[in-house]
Amino acid sequence: xxxxxxxxxxxxxxxxxxxxxxxxxxxxxxxxxxxxxxxxxxxxxxxxxxxxxxxxxxxxxxxxxxxxxxxxxxxxxxxxxxxxxxxxxxxxxxxxxxxxxxxxxxxxxxxxxxxxxxxxxxxxxxxxxxxxxxxxxxxxxxxxxxxxxxxxxxxx
Numbered sequence: 001x002x003x004x005x006x007x008x009x010x011x012x013x014x015x016x017x018x019x020x021x022x023x024x025x026x027x028x029x030x031x032x033x034x035x036x037x038x039x040x041x042x043x044x045x046x047x048x049x050x051x052x053x054x055x056x057x058x059x060x061x062x063x064x065x066x067x068x069x070x071x072x073x074x075x076x077x078x079x080x081x082x083x084x085x086x087x088x089x090x091x092x093x094x095x096x097x098x099x100x101x102x103x104x105x106x107x108x109x110x111x112x113x114x115x116x117x118x119x120x121x122x123x124x125x126x127x128x129x130x131x132x133x134x135x136x137x138x139x140x141x142x143x144x145x146x147x148x149x150x151x152x153x154x155x156x
Contacts, residue, residue: 002026003062005070006033006099006131008053009078010086013144015056018077020143024064029057030144031136033099034127040135048091055099057134067105071112074098081122096124099131106130 009015012030019028032040035052044050058070078086080096098113100106109128117124136142145151 001062002059003067004101005058005060005067005105006055006101006134007058007070007074008034008055008095008097008099009074009080010054010094010096011089012054012056012137012141015054015077016143017145018073019056019058019070022060022065022070022073024061025058026061027059029059029134029136030141031055031057031134032093033132033134034097034129038133042138042141045093046091048093050093052093052135053095053097054093054137055097055134057136067108068112071098071109075112075116080116080124080126081120083125095127097127097129099129099134101131 007015016028016030019025032045032052033055035050037050040050040052045052078096084092084095086094098109100109113124113126113128
């Protein structure tokens with residue numbers, strides 16, 4: 001059965017490229033979520049006025065890959081201890097967040113965060129919040145690295 005998950009961990013291009021490689025992932029859409037404006041666009045999100053995070057909507061086959069496995073990938077592909085920052089990208093739009101779609105995802109995310117915290121000396125600042133509307137980013141952002149023919153460079 002196809003399930004959905006929404007993650008934010010900085011620059012969405014790098015996150016997209018990581019999740020696209022996972023067996024059982026059918027599609028990854030880059031976009032914006034968690035903000036206060038309707039129909040956000042890239043420039044608005046980048047300037048930080050919308051409150052949205054750059055995020056990915058992952059559609060996956062739960063018989064091939066579990067939500068817990070996606071969470072493991074989430075935790076290992078960015079630094080969850082830096083507030084509103086990943087690498088050179090700074091601002092609320094680059095925050096670390098898990099946007100849960102139901103109570104099962106919420107509980108699994110909270111449990112995984114507790115386990116992962118044991119590996120860090122600093123506190124994990126990742127938000128675990130209920131998903132709100134996800135807005136796909138403009139078409140030129142979808143599969144950005146693939147279209148440009150460059151290796152992903154945004155993440156660990």
